[in-house]
Amino acid sequence: xxxxxxxxxxxxxxxxxxxxxxxxxxxxxxxxxxxxxxxxxxxxxxxxxxxxxxxxxxxxxxxxxxxxxxxxxxxxxxxxxxxxxxxxxxxxxxxxxxxxxxxxxxxxxxxxxxxxxxxxxxxxxxxxxxxxxxxxxxxxxxxxxxxxxxxxxxxxxxxxx
Amino acid sequence: xxxxxxxxxxxxxxxxxxxxxxxxxxxxxxxxxxxxxxxxxxxxxxxxxxxxxxxxxxxxxxxxxxxxxxxxxxxxxxxxxxxxxxxxxxxxxxxxxxxxxxxxxxxxxxxxxxxxxxxxxxxxxxxxxxxxxxxxxxxxxxxxxxxxxxxxxxxxxxxxxxxxxxxxxxxxxxxxxxxxxxxxxxxxxxxxxxxxxxxxxxxxxxxxxxxxxxxxxxxxxxxxxxxxxxxxxxxxxxxxxxxxxxxxxx
Numbered sequence: 001x002x003x004x005x006x007x008x009x010x011x012x013x014x015x016x017x018x019x020x021x022x023x024x025x026x027x028x029x030x031x032x033x034x035x036x037x038x039x040x041x042x043x044x045x046x047x048x049x050x051x052x053x054x055x056x057x058x059x060x061x062x063x064x065x066x067x068x069x070x071x072x073x074x075x076x077x078x079x080x081x082x083x084x085x086x087x088x089x090x091x092x093x094x095x096x097x098x099x100x101x102x103x104x105x106x107x108x109x110x111x112x113x114x115x116x117x118x119x120x121x122x123x124x125x126x127x128x129x130x131x132x133x134x135x136x137x138x139x140x141x142x143x144x145x146x147x148x149x150x151x152x153x154x155x156x157x158x159x160x161x
Numbered sequence: 162x163x164x165x166x167x168x169x170x171x172x173x174x175x176x177x178x179x180x181x182x183x184x185x186x187x188x189x190x191x192x193x194x195x196x197x198x199x200x201x202x203x204x205x206x207x208x209x210x211x212x213x214x215x216x217x218x219x220x221x222x223x224x225x226x227x228x229x230x231x232x233x234x235x236x237x238x239x240x241x242x243x244x245x246x247x248x249x250x251x252x253x254x255x256x257x258x259x260x261x262x263x264x265x266x267x268x269x270x271x272x273x274x275x276x277x278x279x280x281x282x283x284x285x286x287x288x289x290x291x292x293x294x295x296x297x298x299x300x301x302x303x304x305x306x307x308x309x310x311x312x313x314x315x316x317x318x319x320x321x322x323x324x325x326x327x328x329x330x331x332x333x334x335x336x337x338x339x340x341x342x343x344x345x346x347x348x349x350x351x352x353x354x355x356x357x358x359x360x361x362x363x364x365x366x367x368x369x370x371x372x373x374x375x376x377x378x379x380x381x382x383x384x385x386x387x388x389x390x391x392x393x394x395x396x397x398x399x400x401x402x403x404x405x406x407x408x409x410x411x
Binding site: 004006007009010012013014017018021022023029031032033035037039040042043046 | 166167168177178180183186187190193194197198200201204206215216219220223237240241242244245248249287288289290292293294296297
């Protein structure tokens with residue numbers, strides 16, 4: 001005890017320092033370590049989560065891009081197919097239309113030719129019959145008149161010309 | 162030049178002596194408490210400036226303690242004690258670097274001759290302070306040991322039955338362990354006290370002999386010593402805590 005006294009150890013002061021230090025530990029634990037360590041932990045977790053999320057989203061993006069490419073390729077193929085089909089169909093249709101048109105024109109030509117022929121024949125027949133009546137009436141008139149030699153002669157000459 | 166092994170009493174508060182080291186202790190505690198309150202108030206998830214420094218220090222300690230305990234739960238238990246010891250001791254060690262050490266003070270007439278009482282004295286150069294911290298450190302180790310492995314098993318470290326295997330050797334080692342627990346208090350408190358008190362004396366003597374320039378390297382030396390002593394105290398506390406909570410294996 002004598003030694004401790006000489007070294008300056010004093011019961012009151014020692015107790016005061018003990019209490020002091022204990023309070024210091026408590027305050028630091030409560031106000032510094034606790035909140036800061038908690039903060040550090042949450043930040044670590046947040047960063048981890050952020051990194052994970054970033055990785056995930058990158059993966060997803062790559063997947064989506066791949067899918068997009070696939071879909072695009074498919075769509076292009078399909079579009080080409082559709083165009084090809086449409087072209088084929090169009091060509092076929094055109095041929096058909098041409099054929100049908102040709103047939104129709106031929107038919108119409110035929111019909112019109114036939115009609116023209118019939119008309120012609122009809123007209124001819126009518127003309128013939130008219131001419132006949134005319135000839136008959138003319139000849140009646142001529143014959144009804146006195147036939148003199150002069151006239152006869154003239155007629156003959158005329159007919160002979 | 163007066164060099165006193167004991168802290169000087171500035172005045173008495175009732176019968177309670179207010180020494181210069183007690184004042185310094187209170188000032189350091191106040192600074193630490195105010196800083197921590199300020200820090201807590203301004204804690205941000207995205208750290209800036211001062212918070213960065215503190216976070217860096219605390220995280221370094223967290224990793225350091227983790228490397229000893231290998232257990233996050235234990236680390237969280239040890240952390241407050243170990244880090245507070247470090248922060249408090251390093252600040253009180255560095256008080257000796259404050260200009261005015263041993264020079265600012267009052268002259269007091271005592272027993273016929275006047276003696277000089279400096280206001281600034283590193284609180285680590287007071288055996289009361291170092292002894293108090295050493296007692297807290299060693300007693301915390303006992304409590305944590307009992308809490309971690311149970312009172313019976315913990316007592317079994319010190320009191321070994323002499324009629325079981327390793328017989329008397331075990332008993333003897335147990336008694337040695339018990340003595341070493343007491344020795345820890347002494348080695349803790351005197352190591353820190355001796356180092357810092359010697360540092361103060363060294364600085365004072367240097368200042369007295371060559372006032373200019375020559376004390377500068379010694380200031381750097383004491384800066385280093387203050388850091389090392391704080392680290393040693395904290396690390397030893399950590400190791401003793403770890404030993405206390407670890408069961409003895411046979």
